[in-house]
Amino acid sequence: MRLKSFPGGLHPPDNKQFTAHKAIVDCPLPAELVIPLSQHIGAPADACVKVGDLVAKGEVVGQARGFVSVPVHASTSGAVVAVEPRPHPAGKPLPAVVIKPDGEDRWIDGLAGIPAEEQDDESLRDRIRAAGIVGLGGATFPTHVKLTPPGDKPIDTLILNGVECEPYLTADHRLMLENPERIVDGITILQRLLGVRRTLLGIEANKPDAIAVMTKACAGTSIEVVALAVKYPQGAEKQLILALIGKEVPSGGLPMDVGVVVQNVGTAAAVADAVRHGRPLVERIATVSGPAIANPQNLRVRIGTPLSHLVAVCGGAKGELAKIIMGGPMMGSAQLGLEAPVTRGTSGLLLFGPGQFPRAPEGPCIRCGRCVRACPAHILPTAIAACARLDRFDEAEGFDAMDCIECGCCTYTCPAAIPLVQAIRQAKAAILAKRRKG
Ligand code: SF4
Numbered sequence: 084m085r086l087k088s089f090p091g092g093l094h095p096p097d098n099k100q101f102t103a104h105k106a107i108v109d110c111p112l113p114a115e116l117v118i119p120l121s122q123h124i125g126a127p128a129d130a131c132v133k134v135g136d137l138v139a140k141g142e143v144v145g146q147a148r149g150f151v152s153v154p155v156h157a158s159t160s161g162a163v164v165a166v167e168p169r170p171h172p173a174g175k176p177l178p179a180v181v182i183k184p185d186g187e188d189r190w191i192d193g194l195a196g197i198p199a200e201e202q203d204d205e206s207l208r209d210r211i212r213a214a215g216i217v218g219l220g221g222a223t224f225p226t227h228v229k230l231t232p233p234g235d236k237p238i239d240t241l242i243l244n245g246v247e248c249e250p251y252l253t254a255d256h257r258l259m260l261e262n263p264e265r266i267v268d269g270i271t272i273l274q275r276l277l278g279v280r281r282t283l284l285g286i287e288a289n290k291p292d293a294i295a296v297m298t299k300a301c302a303g304t305s306i307e308v309v310a311l312a313v314k315y316p317q318g319a320e321k322q323l324i325l326a327l328i329g330k331e332v333p334s335g336g337l338p339m340d341v342g343v344v345v346q347n348v349g350t351a352a353a354v355a356d357a358v359r360h361g362r363p364l365v366e367r368i369a370t371v372s373g374p375a376i377a378n379p380q381n382l383r384v385r386i387g388t389p390l391s392h393l394v395a396v397c398g399g400a401k402g403e404l405a406k407i408i409m410g411g412p413m414m415g416s417a418q419l420g421l422e423a424p425v426t427r428g429t430s431g432l433l434l435f436g437p438g439q440f441p442r443a444p445e446g447p448c449i450r451c452g453r454c455v456r457a458c459p460a461h462i463l464p465t466a467i468a469a470c471a472r473l474d475r476f477d478e479a480e481g482f483d484a485m486d487c488i489e490c491g492c493c494t495y496t497c498p499a500a501i502p503l504v505q506a507i508r509q510a511k512a513a514i515l516a517k518r519r520k521g
Pocket residue numbers: 454457458459460461462463464486487488489490491492493494503504507
């Protein structure tokens with residue numbers, strides 16, 4: 084059987100064997116939780132607690148600011164010991180609420196689920212927003228916004244993303260194996276809110292156990308599980324839509340332009356927790372892996388846990404560290420150290436020693452065209468990067484730089500080791516800044 088896929092892309096070694104067979108383990112509480120007020124796309128939350136306050140698990144410590152924003156919550160009970168800028172995965176200190184756990188791990192009083200069937204759509208969306216649910220595949224876009232499409236963009240298809248195409252990461256894979264009912268429950272809530280006529284759950288064919296488990300869990304529902312070809316970036320929204328339903332999201336457009344909403348399987352599970360149990364998003368699954376970690380694992384970890392704690396729980400680092408990545412090796416963000424905390428977007432933490440993340444010295448472009456063939460967005464990485472390096476951002480825009488999904492395929496495949504995606508990111512930032520100025 085020919086599996087569904089998309090043009091372009093790559094086949095990097097998946098390196099999932101280190102953790103794919105390992106059940107999710109609860110990460111013990113750290114001595115201090117650092118909960119950033121900015122851990123989603125949109126306006127950061129405003130702190131609503133002060134030093135000395137006692138908080139319960141699930142209590143709001145940062146209020147949402149605006150529609151495209153969500154609140155943040157205490158991920159255990161304890162005392163607020165600081166409200167100040169702290170190291171953040173974005174690379175600079177950003178405002179955070181720091182909690183010293185009291186060890187009781189006590190939920191806030193009054194949390195309760197209400198049968199979804201007894202709630203109107205607006206109450207359900209409010210509940211999802213109040214729970215701080217964002218896209219857990221790494222995008223961290225507030226889920227309630229995706230569930231509120233404009234009237235002129237009717238949605239007929241819901242796509243669940245169980246692809247997890249980034250090498251090393253196995254958090255979604257384990258979640259599908261261990262909590263399929265939670266995912267299906269969340270999907271039924273999403274289906275109702277969007278009023279879709281079809282629902283597809285895409286999973287790469289390198290996870291046959293997850294395909295089998297989810298197919299069984301979806302039996303008797305209208306959810307169709309679809310096996311997809313193993314290719315990076317199969318899990319990128321536009322590529323997933325193209326592979327599953329053959330529709331191309333227009334240049335500069337969004338999935339809703341072709342009547343689609345895409346949600347990650349972890350997000351669906353979080354929606355079920357929020358609606359069925361009233362629980363805010365205070366923890367997530369993250370894969371800790373890479374050649375330089377002693378004991379790679381999938382951890383259920385509280386938001387705000389320092390990365391250094393994850394490393395300690397996984398047996399420590401094996402020798403000197405040369406590269407630390409939050410997320411996957413293709414699209415993740417390099418970290419300066421282990422001081423930043425886990426946020427809602429932290430799908431993984433990867434450690435590499437010297438020589439384990441090879442990068443040859445940069446050479447001149449040899450016009451081989453590999454970057455162009457690999458690009459799933461069908462743009463010209465080499466031309467855009469060349470414009471960006473000369474600060475010719477208008478020309479870069481003319482080459483459709485804004486359609487770049489920052490998948491990193493061009494950089495990965497370039498024999499001259501030219502940091503193409505970095506240059507394209509710079510061009511995108513300059514184009515966006517110019518657009519904002521008007
Ligand atoms: S140009 Fe952008 S979309 Fe194309 S391969 Fe490079 S990073 Fe991916």
